Amino acid sequence: MNQTALINGEVISVNSRNEVFEACLIEDNKIAAIGTTEEIKKHISSSTKVIDLHGRSVLPGLIDAHMHLFLYGNTLMHLNCKEPAINSIQELLEKLAAIVQKTKNGQIIRVFGFNELMVEEQRYPTIQELNKLTEEHPIVITRTCGHIGVVNSAALKLADIDAATPNPQGGTIEKDRSGKFTGRLIENAFLQFNQYATYSQEELFNALTKAQEQLFANGITSVHDAGGFDENSFRIMQIASNKKQVKVRIYAMIASLSDCENFTKNMLKAGVMTHTGNNFFKIGPAKLFTDGSSTGPTIATREPYTSDGNNYGYLMYTEDELFSIFSKAHQNDYQITVHAQGDKAIEQYLSVIERLLHEHPRDDHRHRVEHLGICPPDLQEKAKALNVIPILNPSFPYEFGESYIRNYGERTHYMYAARDLLNHGIITAAGSDAPITTVNPFVGIYTAVARLTRQNTAFGQQQKVSLMDAIRMYTYNAAYASFDETIKGSIEAGKLADLVILNTSLLNCPIEKITEIKVDVTMLDGEIVYEKNDYRNGV
Known part of the structure; x- marks a missing residue:
């Protein structure tokens, strides 16, 4: 048995009580114990690898709940x-x-x-x-x-x-x-x-390798992939995972960036099922695009853009078309989701979920909505009633906030409305949508807490969340969104040893410095998969 002890630190457990401990013990690929440094020392032997944290934070392996x-x-x-x-x-x-x-x-x-x-x-x-x-x-x-x-x-x-x-x-x-x-x-x-601008198999494998290097360097051990290029890229993801050429844990949405509707229909027809797979590669929800880009701007809105009184954006389907595509998937126990940024697209999708649940009631369906851009109070309440899981992008306002204010005006008070959603008791997760914004999760955590753009423009300040809430969106809540909360997303005995050691104390870091935080060590399945070049383990 391989043992590793992390002592004298700030172990942010993200358990149900948000407890913070001094130390934890890893045995093989699982977390064996958490507690004080003295309690953990009682379990170690001469062969135990001991890492002295010197007050630095340990987080559960971070989960990017929406990226490509x-x-x-x-x-x-x-x-x-x-x-x-x-x-x-x-x-x-x-x-x-x-x-x-x-x-x-x-x-x-x-x-x-x-x-x-x-x-x-x-x-x-x-x-x-x-x-x-x-x-x-x-x-x-x-x-x-x-x-x-x-x-x-x-x-x-x-x-x-x-x-x-x-x-x-x-x-x-x-x-x-x-x-x-x-x-x-x-x-x-x-x-x-994009279905004509195809990539070679070598390019796709290289892309996965390059992406994984950056994910591990940023403390990300799990991703929810929101769509590749085509069937070939989906297949290559599985091959790379099975051969351990890619170790990052993947929750792969049934989605494509070229011909999403036909790809999704074909995958459903073939019987590719949500939940199937293993702890490294698992099939996620069936996904469709319902509207456009928040920065385009091309999202579907109920009222015209503030910047253009004649523009309401693009809506990809009618409600009946969306219902027809998703009906069989819902009946057959698939998780489903959509890209929905504008309030008109969100309203349409929630109406489809309401119809699906009325005709075919399901417990714990965990249907998701990716982005949930402009979501005013009436749609928040409907999302709560339907038990839909929002996947927000906290770093979007950091990079694009000024354009949002110009295009959507007062509606920005309800964009990526984390505080309101959490106040409703809605389990809300977060993703980068990389490469749309930076893959660095600390930019997202900072923006969720500060609600400031890169130019320090205030953006929907009433949607600020606590630091612990922001951390939870990138850990436990993201694990819940993939039905994995019993095996990861928090530091608790029996869960997978996916952990991140930071270069400082996150809980004592000034808010304005959060974006500067770096990862010293990333552990996946009890194995160190990233170690900063100038980092040295203390004993």
Whole structure:
């Protein structure tokens, strides 16, 4: 038996009483005991590995309840406008020109994280600018939201898009006033385009490896994957997990970023079931997209945007269409979820859940809603009545808060409304939606507590939560959202030894310094999977 003792620290258990202990004992892959340092010392032997925490915090392995593993991994391998920041269209075009010179003809050139609001020109690159760079390489620029893309003519050709191609339901192949392509593909037009801009198997495996490195470095031991590119990426996730090429625990939603509806229908038809799998790879809920991007802005709202009195966003389905797709899944004990950001989309989805439960009552269904962007009191109460689990994105206001205030005005008081939801007794979890925002969970924890943007703009201050509530959203509550609260999400005897050692005391850290916290050690299944280079174990 392998034993590891963590002593003289701040063991934040996240148990039902939110107790904090000094020490804990790990035996093989389970937590064996928690208590005072003296109590834990009674259990150790000469062969026990002892880590002196010197007052540092230990957390349960953090759980990102909504992210995109493959997409995030790919941003680490291709041009990313965020890191380091690209500040102008001209700078972007220069970097693309250099990439074109060293890329084989026909190979797709990808760019991630573009935000027209963050460049000098305050616009998107044009198809003409991209065509000047190359006619031999498809160029695909993905906006930071993941719902809008800018492409060149070679990319349009790749997807067989021509002047006669109609706009898909819930999407736009944008044209200018003269009827010529602008290169911009919006919502379903871009999501459907992605099924043609495919990735090789090698690229997908590499993306998973790159993503896992960053997850472990940020203390994340479990993720809820909110959709890959297609059936192939879903299969590769399973292969990589089974072969232990990827060790991070994955709760894989039945979802796709290219053709979500057909992918979901095909998976349901094949009998791929929620809950099946093991502690490292498990099938999650069936998922659909019901509206657009909060920063696009393309979310479906009940009232027009504050920034545009004629814009209500995109709604992907009618209520009856959504009910029809989900009805069989609900009857057959699947967990279900949707991407819903605007209050109109949220209202529609909750009405579908209400109908499903009326026709086929189910206990402990744990149906989810991803994002739950604008959620005013009437929808909060309905979510509570239906026992729906919201998966919020606390770090969204940190990066995009100013644009939310401009586009949605007073409705931002109910965006990602963690305080209200928790006051209703709703178990609420959190995710990064990486690569849409940073995978760093401490940015999300900070924003949930402070409700300030990166520019220190106040954002819905009445939705502040306590530090312990924020921690719980990334641990126990996230485990509950995947039916795993009995095996992880808190530091309690008998649970899996997924733990994170920080470089300081989290509970004594000034709020404004939380984003600066680093991870010293990440343990998964009792094994150290990440150790900071300059970290040394004390004895």
